[in-house]
Amino acid sequence: MSSLAVPVSEEDHAQGSPGAAVTLLEYGDYQCPYCGQAYPIIKEVQAAMGLKLRFVFRNFPLTQAHPYAELAAEAAESAAVDGKFWEMHDALYENQAMISHDTMMEIARKLGLNLSRFVEDIRARKFMNHVRKDFMGGVKSGVNGTPCFFINGKRHDRPWDYETLSNSLASFDE
Helix, strand or coil: CCECCCCCCCCCEEECCCCCCEEEEEEECCCCHHHHHHHHHHHHHHHHHHHHEEEEEEECCCCCCCCCHHHHHHHHHHHHHCCCHHHHHHHHHHCHHHCCHHHHHHHHHHHCCCHHHHHHHHHHCCCHHHHHHHHHHHHHCCCCCCCEEEECCEEECCCCCHHHHHHHHHHHCC
16 A cells, blocks of 8 residues: 655645644645546545545646646636635536536636636646646655545545445545
């Protein structure tokens, strides 16, 4: 079982308490259909575990297969400037089937982001290095596809259906 090469830090996007008993980290790609399938499962697990779980998301865009994955990751990072990372994250997955530059702009509008800053961030690729840093951290951790999960720093190589993932998380919470 491989371990997380880059420990979770204040730089990560996290939901839940830093003191939670269990940290679930996902390396994900906004255009990956499997990540899209995992998205509602993660939401369900978060609801079930409540304060016992901290969820962390890192970007791992598979650009060869998904032409908008990197741009979507950069859009989420740009939304974080306005304190809306998770809203953008959720909207990207919820609109995954029609993801495009126009879709990202529409989501930014609906979220009330500073549009001129958002447009400039995307045009200038302001968050490209941040996304690549996440990606390289994943590579160092042995990530070779998405979604890839780590529980308390240990890679979760079992299935990620609700029951299996919940049981794996519960075993770390004992």
